[in-house]
Amino acid sequence: MHVLILGGTTEARRLAELLHGTTGLRLTSSLAGRVASPRLPPGETRVGGFGGPDGLAGWLSEHMVDAVVDATHPFAGTISFNAAEAAAVTHVPLLALRRPGWVPVEGDRWHEAASLAEAARLLPALGRRVFLTTGRMGLAAFADLDDLWFLVRSVDAPEAPHPPRMEALLDRGPFTLDGERALLRRHRIDVVVTKDSGGAATAPKLSAAREAGLPVVVVRRPPVPEGVPVVADPESAAGWLCERLGQHFYPGR
Structure with a gap:
């Protein structure tokens, strides 16, 4: 099974750490390449854009991706909408991993x-x-x-x-x-x-x-594309993948 993480965030690296070493799982993390010396997650990595939604759809098909987790920065809006379009075209399950936003408290x-x-x-x-x-x-x-x-x-x-x-x-x-x-x-x-x-x-x-x-x-952060499920932490994302990929996927094993 092949999982693509659209990453570059702390949550994306944590998810890669949770999934790394899982039997029967190929893991690829994609980084935008906007930081000169990024902190690389475990597993395979690729750097750079895909060429819009059509390019991403082609990459998903060519590399036989079974699920995508969009764990990009909450303000990396373009890639999120490209991912939603590409996932819909290729019928690949897509999840958005988004850390919760900040909430003002008294004195702010x-x-x-x-x-x-x-x-x-x-x-x-x-x-x-x-x-x-x-x-x-x-x-x-x-x-x-x-x-x-x-x-x-x-x-x-x-x-x-x-x-x-x-x-x-x-x-x-x-x-x-x-x-x-x-x-x-x-x-x-x-x-x-x-x-x-x-x-x-x-x-x-x-x-x-x-x-x-x-x-x-x-x-304010941009919205997640309509219809894409959202979780707030890497552990929930790993659970979603386990449910989606079924018996072929056993996190940490």
Whole structure:
């Protein structure tokens, strides 16, 4: 049996670890290739795009894939919809593995935005020194805000177009609450921008912003394609695969 994991996330690596070594299972993890030195999961890996839904459908057929788990980042919307279309064409079962989104608590000063462009429109009324934690992709949405200063944190160096007044901080989570507190103080941050990625690895920035009374612009995540079942953790994804692939599949054995 052949399982394809569309990965690049902590959850995808954890699922690969759960499945690795399972008797009778071929496991392939696909990475988008947007990070120069990704953390590779166990099992086979491939890097790069498929060429749209038709290319992915062809790959599923050529490699005789029995099930697909879309464990991509919650904001990697294009591949999710390509996967849904390809799975429908090839009749391959598809599951979405999505970590739960963050939920505001008492003391949070959240301002929700539907897109990076909307987040950029909100910023001038909220602060002047911005901690931008949406990654290096999509910085063009903030490129016209020349009155604001940005601290941009990403794994790899950002490329133009980006805000003209910007300092890049190359770092990879998980991050600590003490570290985030110190970062906000050191750079005199007065507003934070984040995507609703969910998970614990980057959540401390929200706690640090709450303690400091800072506004946070939270970009809402795109929806999962209609009709695709969703689970919240790798263990549930492994259980779904066991049910789908039946007697041919025994996780961990």
